Amino acid sequence: LWGSHTPIAALTGERVEMMFHNMSMMAHPMHLHGHVFQVVNVNGRRIAGALRDTVNVPPMGNVTVAFDAGEVAPWMLHCHHMAHMATGMMTELDVRRG
Template sequence: MDRTGDPGIGLDDVGHKVLVYRDLVALDRNPDVRGPDREIEVHLTGNMDRYMWSMDGATISEVHEPIPFRAGERVRVTLVNDTMMAHPIHLHGHLFELVTGHGDHAPRKHTVNVLPGGKVSWDVTAIPGNWAFHCHLFLHMAMGMMRVVQVRPMEGDAA
């Protein structure tokens, strides 16, 4: 479920106000306010007992295909955390807009923490290149919670 209104782990009963993702609002209007052209869902997966971490049930070493985007397209990415740990997920080369109800002043992030059992959606405008997309807990990344997002030019665009 959407947990962007929940305090982080250990901050439930601290006796003072805790800011949550939904409190964030961009100071400036977002540079790209188009709705998404398409949507993808990525599950954050793993096995706590064996300390195995993956995306969509497979590690980076088991998946040789990148996640394909087209340059300039607007993609809604929904991260679904199927594990019992929080994962701060980072996409290189981009700022994305969290879908937390702030319209054209959505907060812009390059990393978003996804709470256990939580899901987070964001919209991103794809920039050409091969971009690392991974959990920012180094051991999780090293164990395989990582992909490459490959952004290719649109058909017909000059190379």
């Protein structure tokens, strides 16, 4: 997601699973606009987490979220640390008609 990127593509109504893999020693609160997701896996352990729009990805860890792609639009996905977002730790979810 850092730097030059290709948007994540999804169709309306499509079930999407997305894994955040943190390769740093700092936690990253990852936020998706326009959707809520369920945390379904943390560091290889399946869970049935609550619905949310932001998830904290632990240092050197990974988190998988699942959601149904919603309204047709480009939706921002970014780290909620403003300095990280300002330096490019963001991408977009491009939802198209299914």
